[in-house]
Amino acid sequence: MVENRPWLTFLQHFVLLCGVALVVFPIWIAFVASTHDGRSLVSGVIPLLPGDLFFENYRTLLSEGMAGSGGGPVWLMLFNSLVMALSIAVGKIAISLLSAFAVVYFRFPFRMFCFWIIFATLMLPVEVRILPTFEVVANLGMLNSYAGLSIPLIASATATFLFRQFFLTVPDELTEAARMDGAGPFRFFKDILVPLSRTNIAAIFVIMFIYGWNQYLWPLLVTTDESFYTIVMGIQRMVTVADSYPRWHLAMATTVLALLPPVIVVVVMQRLFVKGLVETEK
Template identity: 65%
Template sequence: MVENRPFLTVITHIVLVMGVAMIALPIWITFVAASHDEIRMLQAPIPLMPGSHFADNLKQTLFGAGLSGDQTPVWRMLLNSLAMALMISVGKIAISIISAFAIVYFKFPFRMGFFWMIFITLMLPVEVRILPTFEVVANLGLLNSYWGLSIPLIASATATFMFRQVFLTIPDEMLESARIDGAGPMRFFWDILLPLSRTNIAALFVILFIYGWNQYLWPLLITTDTDMTTIVMSIKQMLESAEQSPQWNVIMMTALLAMLPPILVVIGMQKLFVQGLTETDK
């Protein structure tokens, strides 16, 4: 602080607390809705203070039939989401780090051609090539599978650039001494590059896990089998069925469960999260 202004300090805290309240309000209302029983949630105005049915709702949502009998249980959806998020994040990191390694440490024909090809993926988000990508995945027989959910999303220009950047900061002497000691390329990769980029990998993982978990449009298109439904997708179906038989307590509990894993990742690994965000986007 440059100068002491007690009045301004008070204003500062008031504004920040208001900001936090504004940001948290939707979550608070969700939490409250998830803690009342079904009947209370049908009377307007809905409550603003939590009720006593949180545990019941949690049990009903996770292991009960959720909304209606024929629905996939929520724990299964959480598992699907987890599998998709892990496959996307691990896949992206794995294929990006080895291609960055090839591009930085080898001189070979078409090196720059490959680099630009990877760069182009930056300009082709799923949304602009929905239909043809869907056709490709359908022709490969990957509809309704974890592979179909993850592989089409794992090419990553940003991750490749980031690893390239990291490798470029590693001093050349590392490679020289490794080669003098007789290490081949893969030995150098495993024993030197990988340990040196450990924090970068972790930071990237945090960002990509959230990215994978939150996918919506893509799973919506390629999963028709209800067993493959992800938790994020299920909200839309639940809201649709809410028009006939609203069970807001269960719907909002599902929303809460769908948000929780990525939020915990952000809060628990805040430092890595901030590092990952600033590294991949700038």
């Protein structure tokens, strides 16, 4: 029997509202700051209500960009971050699907040894192998390029492991039926495994897109040309200027713009993302 306790319902909603407020309040402050002038933000008192410079600040930001702050146009940095994030997400999914498919459905010498070698790379994030990776990229002439930004970050042991675990749950009857119908390995992979992995692909895409979008250290090392700066690098350069106060209103406007693509991806793919993380029935 489920008891009706109004006070408990109120307490639950109160805790949820407090949690939402803690998450939303910094975003609200950033948005409010982007609608005021720079002098209002360095006075020591942060306003809590939007100002009347919303359109002017964002128009200045998108037209002049980071003039005087050592960076390029904001729209170009957003485009660079989008290309990098999409390349990393799509590349990780494609390579991980193929590697998991090979490990599960093909029999070759040292198959499991190769898988555990891939899995062991989880202990070696890009920050640990940053110097040899940079040397390889530099020797290949991929500095200041989209290939240099994305290719070294494409391999993913996490996605390979998740796809492998999913493929192991696929009934053997599907494999036998595909073989009896004359389907080869690639057709079985394309027509059966990939559609069944739709929710898993969506979940990994969201995670990897945000991972690629938020990259800072690697783009900082491989880009010296302003035309390849990412939006995260742009925000850092806007708040670290010499001999003057940071233009906080434009920096906060840039932060708001940088927040929009990941939010859009999460909102659009929320249902598939949740299903990909919690779904157990295939």
